[in-house]
Amino acid sequence: MKSILVTGSSGLIGSEVCTYFAHNGYVVHGVDNNQRAVFFGESGDTRWNQRRLQETLPSFHHIELDIRDRDGMLELIQARRPSAIVHTAAQPSHDRAASIPFEDFDTNAVGTMNLLEAARRSCPESPFVYMSTNKVYGDRPNTIPLVELDTRWDYDDPAYANGIPETFPLDQSTHSLFGASKVAADVMVQEYGRYFGMPTCCLRGGCLTGPNHTGLALHGFLSYLVKCNVEGLEYRIFGYKGKQVRDNIHSFDVATFIHAFIETPRCGEVYNLGGGKGNSCSILEAFKLVENFTGKPQRWSYSDTARVGDHICYYSDLRRMKQHYPNWQITKTLNQTVSEIVTAWRTRLAATSVAE
Numbered sequence: 001m002k003s004i005l006v007t008g009s010s011g012l013i014g015s016e017v018c019t020y021f022a023h024n025g026y027v028v029h030g031v032d033n034n035q036r037a038v039f040f041g042e043s044g045d046t047r048w049n050q051r052r053l054q055e056t057l058p059s060f061h062h063i064e065l066d067i068r069d070r071d072g073m074l075e076l077i078q079a080r081r082p083s084a085i086v087h088t089a090a091q092p093s094h095d096r097a098a099s100i101p102f103e104d105f106d107t108n109a110v111g112t113m114n115l116l117e118a119a120r121r122s123c124p125e126s127p128f129v130y131m132s133t134n135k136v137y138g139d140r141p142n143t144i145p146l147v148e149l150d151t152r153w154d155y156d157d158p159a160y161a162n163g164i165p166e167t168f169p170l171d172q173s174t175h176s177l178f179g180a181s182k183v184a185a186d187v188m189v190q191e192y193g194r195y196f197g198m199p200t201c202c203l204r205g206g207c208l209t210g211p212n213h214t215g216l217a218l219h220g221f222l223s224y225l226v227k228c229n230v231e232g233l234e235y236r237i238f239g240y241k242g243k244q245v246r247d248n249i250h251s252f253d254v255a256t257f258i259h260a261f262i263e264t265p266r267c268g269e270v271y272n273l274g275g276g277k278g279n280s281c282s283i284l285e286a287f288k289l290v291e292n293f294t295g296k297p298q299r300w301s302y303s304d305t306a307r308v309g310d311h312i313c314y315y316s317d318l319r320r321m322k323q324h325y326p327n328w329q330i331t332k333t334l335n336q337t338v339s340e341i342v343t344a345w346r347t348r349l350a351a352t353s354v355a356e
């Protein structure tokens with residue numbers, strides 16, 4: 001029977017991947033130690049999602065392990081020898097990294113190295129998928145000429161009409177410590193593909209989102225924005241007039257791409273994975289989308305100071321993914337995604353208030 005090892009299994013992407021592969025006949029080994037609660041406090045706690053997987057997926061096995069535990073990871077992968085590895089565990093916040101630089105680097109860079117080397121020693125033929133980030137490009141996308149529209153910024157250069165391609169330069173820009181630790185891991189994942197011939201790939205995510213995100217101010221933009229609307233909390237915008245653009249992809253469409261790659265892997269690949277221009281929105285536009293579903297006006301405030309290294313406009317060029325995997329496509333529109341997130345927050349918040 002085929003098996004998959006998923007790190008960060010209680011998180012947004014990890015839990016979606018566990019569910020998708022369990023439904024497709026795999027035994028699923030999920031590694032998570034609820035580190036998100038350590039990084040962000042109680043509102044980052046992902047135990048609810050771990051319990052959901054344990055209660056709903058008979059072939060799911062939870063493993064309480066820290067990816068920084070090198071011996072633990074070597075032993076685990078030697079014992080299970082999974083037929084595929086999907087690595088989603090991370091310190092995921094751009095802003096949080098500066099206050100926990102060692103934890104950030106040890107998790108993102110060293111943790112990835114632990115997994116790669118464990119895979120090389122025990123199952124080098126198993127596809128290895130790493131969730132990277134568009135922050136590897138640093139703030140360099142901000143050097144593209146922009147045009148200011150009523151509710152958003154857009155590229156004013158036809159070379160980027162389809163978005164940012166994988167050939168976009170990485171260095172000599174400001175990444176945030178998070179972006180830099182992810183670059184270290186991203187390059188190492190490519191290297192294990194190119195140097196050792198292992199079937200590895202880096203998915204440089206735009207805004208990955210969906211109903212099972214534990215969104216908070218420091219990470220999970222759309223999930224958190226919806227939560228603020230549903231709870232009547234104020235959402236704070238940092239700079240760029242609220243017209244900064246993100247491309248949003250539902251975690252289900254991330255899982256289907258990972259499946260396509262695992263079925264027909266390549267070595268040392270890199271893909272920009274986001275919603276593309278079709279599923280992009282600015283923060284101001286996101287407010288309207290959510291208001292359409294909840295009927296509640298979004299409360300918000302504004303700070304002129306942008307977040308360090310933040311993108312003014314970013315959407316992924318999806319053509320390389322579609323060229324290599326022509327049967328893969330985005331199935332969830334931004335509207336559908338927002339509607340699912342609204343329903344999920346209503347349900348979770350109602351369950352919390354009953355429990356209290």
Ligand SMILES: NC(=O)c1ccc[n+]([C@@H]2O[C@H](COP(=O)([O-])OP(=O)(O)OC[C@H]3O[C@@H](n4cnc5c(N)ncnc54)[C@H](O)[C@@H]3O)[C@@H](O)[C@H]2O)c1
Pocket residue numbers: 007008009010011012013014031032033034035036037046065066067068087088089090091092107111131132133134204205206207208209213214220221
């Ligand atoms: N969500 C996004 O918008 C986005 C965008 C670009 C890239 N990414 C990347 O995608 C990946 C998944 O993101 P997500 O949104 O699902 O994150 P998430 O925080 O929801 O999930 C990550 C999970 O990893 C676990 N984890 C963290 N450190 C760990 C450790 N040391 N050992 C074991 N488990 C640990 C956390 O407890 C959490 O459950 C990350 O690598 C992130 O950098 C996410």
